[in-house]
Amino acid sequence: MEKENLLEVKNLTLSFNLSSGVNHVIRDISFNLKKGETLAIVGESGSGKSVTTKAILGLIDDNGSVEEGSILFKLNATEEVDLLKVDKNYLQRNIRGSRIAIIFQDPMTSLDPTMTVGKQIMESMLEHKKASSKAEAFAKTRDLLDLVGIDQPEKRIKQYPHQLSGGMRQRVVIAIALACEPDLLIADEPTTALDVTIQSQILELIKDIQKKTGVAIIFITHDLGVVANVADRVAVMYAGKIVEEGLASEIYYEPAHPYTWGLLSSIPSLNDKGSEILSIPGTPPNLINPPKGDAFAYRSNYALKIDFEEQPPMFKITDTHYAATWLLHPMAPKVEMPLVLKKRIDVFKNKRRSEQ
Amino acid sequence: MSERKVILEVKGLDQFFRIDRKTTIRAVDGLNFKIYEGETFSVVGESGSGKSTLGRSLIRIYDANAGEVTFMGKSISGKLDTETKAFLRKNMQMIFQDPMASLNPRKKVIDSIAFGLDVNHLTKSPVERKERVLKVLKSVGLLEDHLNRFPHQFSGGQRQRIGIARALILEPKFIIADEIISALDVSIQAQVINLMKNLQKNLGLTYMFIAHDLSMVRYISDRVAVMHVGHIVEMGTVEDIYENPLHPYTKSLLSAIPHPDPDSERLRKRVVYSKTGVNYNAGTLRQLSETHSILATDEEFASWQAGTTPPPCF
Numbered sequence: 001m002e003k004e005n006l007l008e009v010k011n012l013t014l015s016f017n018l019s020s021g022v023n024h025v026i027r028d029i030s031f032n033l034k035k036g037e038t039l040a041i042v043g044e045s046g047s048g049k050s051v052t053t054k055a056i057l058g059l060i061d062d063n064g065s066v067e068e069g070s071i072l073f074k075l076n077a078t079e080e081v082d083l084l085k086v087d088k089n090y091l092q093r094n095i096r097g098s099r100i101a102i103i104f105q106d107p108m109t110s111l112d113p114t115m116t117v118g119k120q121i122m123e124s125m126l127e128h129k130k131a132s133s134k135a136e137a138f139a140k141t142r143d144l145l146d147l148v149g150i151d152q153p154e155k156r157i158k159q160y161p162h163q164l165s166g167g168m169r170q171r172v173v174i175a176i177a178l179a180c181e182p183d184l185l186i187a188d189e190p191t192t193a194l195d196v197t198i199q200s201q202i203l204e205l206i207k208d209i210q211k212k213t214g215v216a217i218i219f220i221t222h223d224l225g226v227v228a229n230v231a232d233r234v235a236v237m238y239a240g241k242i243v244e245e246g247l248a249s250e251i252y253y254e255p256a257h258p259y260t261w262g263l264l265s266s267i268p269s270l271n272d273k274g275s276e277i278l279s280i281p282g283t284p285p286n287l288i289n290p291p292k293g294d295a296f297a298y299r300s301n302y303a304l305k306i307d308f309e310e311q312p313p314m315f316k317i318t319d320t321h322y323a324a325t326w327l328l329h330p331m332a333p334k335v336e337m338p339l340v341l342k343k344r345i346d347v348f349k350n351k352r353r354s355e356q
Numbered sequence: 357m358s359e360r361k362v363i364l365e366v367k368g369l370d371q372f373f374r375i376d377r378k379t380t381i382r383a384v385d386g387l388n389f390k391i392y393e394g395e396t397f398s399v400v401g402e403s404g405s406g407k408s409t410l411g412r413s414l415i416r417i418y419d420a421n422a423g424e425v426t427f428m429g430k431s432i433s434g435k436l437d438t439e440t441k442a443f444l445r446k447n448m449q450m451i452f453q454d455p456m457a458s459l460n461p462r463k464k465v466i467d468s469i470a471f472g473l474d475v476n477h478l479t480k481s482p483v484e485r486k487e488r489v490l491k492v493l494k495s496v497g498l499l500e501d502h503l504n505r506f507p508h509q510f511s512g513g514q515r516q517r518i519g520i521a522r523a524l525i526l527e528p529k530f531i532i533a534d535e536i537i538s539a540l541d542v543s544i545q546a547q548v549i550n551l552m553k554n555l556q557k558n559l560g561l562t563y564m565f566i567a568h569d570l571s572m573v574r575y576i577s578d579r580v581a582v583m584h585v586g587h588i589v590e591m592g593t594v595e596d597i598y599e600n601p602l603h604p605y606t607k608s609l610l611s612a613i614p615h616p617d618p619d620s621e622r623l624r625k626r627v628v629y630s631k632t633g634v635n636y637n638a639g640t641l642r643q644l645s646e647t648h649s650i651l652a653t654d655e656e657f658a659s660w661q662a663g664t665t666p667p668p669c670f
Contacts, residue, residue: 044541045512166403195402195568200612200626223542225571226614229621248618266546267616268575277575279546283511348617 003034005074006183006216007056012069014048014055021288025051027240028068033184038210038217040227040248042263043237046284049220052237053186056083056218057100058091073099073184098128101177105189107169111161117172118157121145125179144175147212149205167198171205178209188220203230224260225267228252233320236260239285239295245314246321253345255337256323258302265341276340294326302327302335362426363530363562364391364414369423371406371413383409385586387423388641391530391564396556398565398573400609401583407566410583411532414564415450428529442476449523453535455515459507465518466503469493472526492521495558497551513544517551524555534566549576570613574598579647582606587636592648602660603650605629 014026026048033039043049054060056071071083073095083095104110112120121144122137124130131137138157145153148171161169170190177185187206191199207230210217221227227234227248234251236244236259244257255261262280282299285291291298297307306312306326315328327335336342371384383406391397399407413420416432425433432444452458459468469489470479479485490500496517507515516536523531533552537545549572555561567573573580574594581591582605590603601607608629615621639651652660 044543196570197402197609197612197626197629200614203614204626225542225616228616228618229614229624231618252616252618262543264616266543268571269616277546277549279550280543281547283513283544348620352619 003036005032005072006035006037007033007074008070008072009052009056010070010072012052012055012071013067014051014060014064014069015067016061017063017065018288024287024290025064025240026055027287027290029237029240029242030069031235031242031245033216033218035183036210036214036216038219038230038232040219040221040231040234041237042221042224042227042234044222044284046239046287047237048240049237050188053102053188053218053220056186057096057102058083058086058088075099097124097182098130098180099182100184100186101180101182102186102188103170103173103177103190106193107166107173108161110173111169113161116158116160117145117164121157121172121176121179124176128180130180140179141175144178145172147178147209148172148175149201150175166194167201170194170198170202174202174205174209178213178215181213182215184216184218186218186220189222190219191226192221192223199226206230223267224252224263236263239290240287241295241324243296243325244323246317246323250318250321253349254317254321255341256317256321256328257296257325258300258327259296260323261337261341262299265338265344269344269347278338278340294324304332360392360395362390363393363428364564365424365426366390366414367424369410369413369425370421371409371418372421382586384413384420385636387588389581389588389591391562392579393529393562394556394560395578396563396565396576398567398577398580399583400567400570400573400580402568402609404585405583406586407583408534411450411534411564411566415448415532416444417450445472446476446526447528448530448532449526449528450532450534451516451519451523451536454539455512455519456507458519459515459522461507464504464506465493465498468507468518469522469525472522476526478526488525489521492524495524495555496521511544512540513547516540516544516548520548520551520555524559527559528561530562530564532564532566535568537572538567538569545572552576570609582609585631585636587639587651588641589636589651590649592644596645596648600648602644602648603652604634604660605631 010030012026012029016023016025041049066084072080073083074080118141121141125137125140131140141157142153145156150156150168150171164172191202194202219227219230231248234246234248235242236257238259244260251260255264265278266280268277280299285295285298293309294307294312297303304326312324312326314322314324316322326332366387366389369384369387373381373383375381399410401407412418414425420433423433428447430440430443432440466489469492470485473479473485473488479488493502498514498517537548540548553576556563565576577594579593580597581588584605590597590601590606597606601610608627611627634656635653636651639653639656641649641651642657643649
């Protein structure tokens with residue numbers, strides 16, 4: 001059964017005015033998100049992944065301007081709004097917090113140090129009229145803290161953020177985000193500031209919550225290693241463009257874009273020891289004067305002559321898998337992914353076979 | 357194995373911080389270990405495990421409360437005379453997590469890197485000074501043009517390269533690298549790690565690598581020590597720790613590592629570790645093999661060895 005789209009981003013193009021010139025941060029990206037689905041957006045700092053989510057919530061700074069595109073958000077079965085067209089008041093009242101909620105990287109900066117945890121969770125419930133009385137809000141808050149795996153919720157409700165550990169704080173932030181039962185949860189690097197053990201707890205929690213509440217999730221991260229467990233689909237961003245998009249299994253087992261190859265082979269593998277990690281040489285390009293052709297060509301060992309002259313279109317690999325690289329053109333030479341990566345993926349596949 | 361030369365030996369190192377009359381934090385609590393010349397020794401653990409404190413105590417940013425540290429045959433604990441201090445500063449260097457915080461934003465790269473030369477009066481002329489800076493700068497993959505720039509003109513990975521150059525300028529033997537890649541993007545992490553590996557090969561350096569990213573630690577290390585609340589709970593070669601972990605805390609850490617493999621990720625079970633019933637202070641370090649040791653009391657040791665739980669992540 002085909003689920004319907006909750007969010008559709010079409011041809012979004014966005015730039016910032018800086019003293020040094022116009023920075024073309026997002027260059028014509030399109031994607032969609034179905035109800036109850038998790039999309040991971042992966043990319044380096046400066047690839048435009050965070051700005052994309054900020055555009056969805058209308059949180060772009062004053063020097064930024066949307067040049068083109070639309071962000072359609074389904075309100076109910078028949079109605080949808082273009083989040084780029086509505087005014088800030090409407091967003092604040094009807095969208096932010098209530099329909100789309102966001103979790104940021106550092107829980108300490110998103111929590112108010114002078115307010116108890118309970119009050120911060122209840123605030124948005126009362127504001128958006130999701131609870132009719134304080135007593136009801138209190139009861140809901142207790143259930144929420146329980147849902148996000150905080151023990152002794154009655155005691156925690158009265159505590160301040162500084163009395164909680166890092167993992168605990170991030171759980172509170174998630175509880176705040178879930179307070180109004182949003183349709184879409186944006187998680188912007190929610191585990192980057194946390195320890196491995198806490199990270200894996202939080203990832204499990206996010207998955208668990210999705211199962212229970214059916215919320216759709218956009219998961220922003222720079223580490224492909226982290227999201228294998230949570231993502232249904234993955235979009236890889238580079239220099240303001242989506243360069244590859246597909247189901248998690250397609251991105252991890254059959255990556256097609258040289259940048260995705262680079263990202264995957266720079267993660268050390270625990271399974272085959274002694275294997276090399278390959279680094280991607282150089283740094284992302286300056287987007288004040290974006291390169292003419294494929295922005296990744298300058299860092300790629302697989303660049304063709306045409307990569308420096310013309311931007312590759314999205315080539316279709318399967319119904320769900322697309323990649324923007326000239327290597328997929330029928331006239332391009334046959335190129336394989338790096339051997340290190342191929343060997344590693346084979347190890348994964350063999351392991352699966354032996355488990356069956 | 358036993359003939360390898362020891363570069364650093366730590367015996368009974370304690371580093372406590374007194375908070376008030378009632379509370380003292382025992383950040384590093386009676387550590388014993390050796391680091392051999394030319395190897396990469398990694399210390400892993402969660403935040404609050406004392407791994408960074410350990411590095412800082414060794415290089416004498418903190419004064420340890422107790423313990424004996426021998427570095428290249430010389431004692432570097434207690435009060436140091438001028439000569440030993442100079443010896444320590446020259447041969448042991450540290451690289452920090454956030455390169456922006458450890459570089460002076462108003463100093464040009466050349467001056468930041470040459471600082472060690474300047475305070476120690478090691479160069480005779482500006483020409484020689486520039487030559488030496490240029491040599492390390494090139495060895496970390498930066499260019500001559502970069503000499504007269506300021507830190508804000510660099511990307512994160514390049515800044516960390518400057519941090520590395522700064523540590524290398526005095527030609528030390530031993531480098532403590534404290535979470536040097538955690539602030540970097542994944543693709544840049546690989547660049548910095550491969551650079552560190554190359555430098556080690558070319559210059560014969562010994563590293564103590566402090567990190568919480570266990571997959572990177574496996575890639576770079578020869579031996580690993582797992583720390584938890586001030587104690588080394590398990591120590592051994594990479595194979596010992598990653599393929600035959602015995603301590604439940606090590607197992608729990610390993611089980612939390614995410615893999616870039618969606619199918620096996622769906623099946624991954626996290627091992628939960630609870631410290632209740634485990635008394636680190638009563639435990640003694642016991643050898644499982646020549647290279648592999650674990651902190652445990654008799655009962656703990658017996659119960660862990662009897663436990664048939666297989667290593668979690670393979």
